[in-house]
Amino acid sequence: MPKVLAYDGLWLRTAVEALFAGGCADVVVVLGAAVVDVPEPARAVVAADWADGLSASVRAGMAAAGAADAAVLHTVDTPDVGADVVRRVLAAARSAAGGVARAVYGGRPGHPVVVARRHWPALLASLHGDDGARPFLRDRDDVVTVECGDLATGADVDEP
Structure with missing residues (x-):
């Protein structure tokens, strides 16, 4: 099942709320296997090539990010x-020289991940296949x- 549908969209609403309340001025929800209405004030973009893997979603979201820093x-x-969590990771990225930060939980890497525009x-x-940002993050020493x-x-x- 596409995860935006989990618990009748509760996970989607929770993620959007976390991002806005955590300090994101613009939230882009990337859709693919399921196209649904997204909670306001978020906006949706569809990754037509979603079946290519997570990298397709990251590309679509980045393309829609506009002039974000x-x-x-x-x-x-x-x-x-x-x-x-979003607030803490965003603050760390903004104060870091490299501008890249990621949440870890008991030392285990997770989300969110913040990437400054200069690294886009x-x-x-x-990006390739189902790896998403993993290769980018793995090859950096300033995360x-x-x-x-x-x-x-x-x-x-x-x-679920």
Whole structure:
């Protein structure tokens, strides 16, 4: 099942709320396998090539990000991640020289991930298949890891 449909859209609404309340001025929801109405004031973009994997969704979202100074990459299948996590990771990225930060939970990498605009070309060039931003993040030594295990589990839930 497409994860935007989980629990009648509750995970989608939770993710959008976390991003807005966490400090994101513009939230783009990338859709693919299922096209649904997204909660306002978020806006939707459809990744026509969604079947190519996660990288297609990241590309579509980045293309729709406009003039933003950073992108906050987040997933709907981490339903216990709230605004407090987004706020913490966004603040860390803004104060980091490299402008890249990611949430970790008990040391385990997770979402959200924040990438400053100056790194978008490198991120886009690294995308392929179902890896998403993983290769980009793995090849950098300036990624700030932000422990958020005190706020959420960050668990990626694959089955409701």
